[in-house]
Amino acid sequence: YVWYFFKARVYGADDIQIGNIRFDSNTAIRLPPNLSILATMNTSDQNVFTLDNAFQRRFDMELVRNEFEKGDNANQYGGYKTAAIQIQHDAVIADTNVSWGVFWEWINGKITTILKGLKSTEDKRLGVWFVSNVDGVIDQKVFAEKVLKYLWDDVFKFKRSDIFVEGINSLEKLIEKFEQPEGGGT
Numbered sequence: 001y002v003w004y005f006f007k008a009r010v011y012g013a014d015d016i017q018i019g020n021i022r023f024d025s026n027t028a029i030r031l032p033p034n035l036s037i038l039a040t041m042n043t044s045d046q047n048v049f050t051l052d053n054a055f056q057r058r059f060d061m062e063l064v065r066n067e068f069e070k071g072d073n074a075n076q077y078g079g080y081k082t083a084a085i086q087i088q089h090d091a092v093i094a095d096t097n098v099s100w101g102v103f104w105e106w107i108n109g110k111i112t113t114i115l116k117g118l119k120s121t122e123d124k125r126l127g128v129w130f131v132s133n134v135d136g137v138i139d140q141k142v143f144a145e146k147v148l149k150y151l152w153d154d155v156f157k158f159k160r161s162d163i164f165v166e167g168i169n170s171l172e173k174l175i176e177k178f179e180q181p182e183g184g185g186t
Contacts, residue, residue, distance in 0.1 A: 066108070068101060068128055091133030094140035100133065111155055114162045124155045144175045 069081040080086040089101030
């Protein structure tokens with residue numbers, strides 16, 4: 001956080017001047033004309049459902065597509081828009097041979113298929129940057145504690161048997177199997 005300190009001059013018990021602006025008990029909130037407020041929202045968060053609806057009625061909305069953006073030149077960045085997007089797509093998940101892009105496409109396909117007909121399937125899908133790679137690798141702990149936990153606790157909460165193999169009956173067991181798969185090692 002950057003804190004700005006201004007020389008303030010106090011006029012009365014409720015009056016203060018900062019720069020050329022004088023504030024008193026009747027002063028409304030003032031925003032500079034060059035201030036833009038950008039925000040995102042998840043329409044499936046039921047705790048703020050009425051607030052989401054209010055924002056949707058009052059502001060222009062833009063759908064941000066959940067995809068690895070393609071570039072104009074197929075030979076540059078493996079066909080992706082930027083090197084960062086290509087690295088994110090090709091990032092290997094922990095010590096597996098599975099890239100984030102392959103897993104991302106597969107799991108989002110499962111989410112839309114298994115949850116078909118349920119409200120807010122779109123919001124349950126994993127975003128391209130749901131987890132970020134570090135030097136081309138998605139950390140094992142980050143994947144387990146963020147991705148697997150989200151899938152277990154939120155996405156497939158009522159359909160776990162449709163996605164997780166038999167014998168996986170807790171998040172702890174799921175993470176344990178991911179960290180120590182059959183045949184040893186990670």
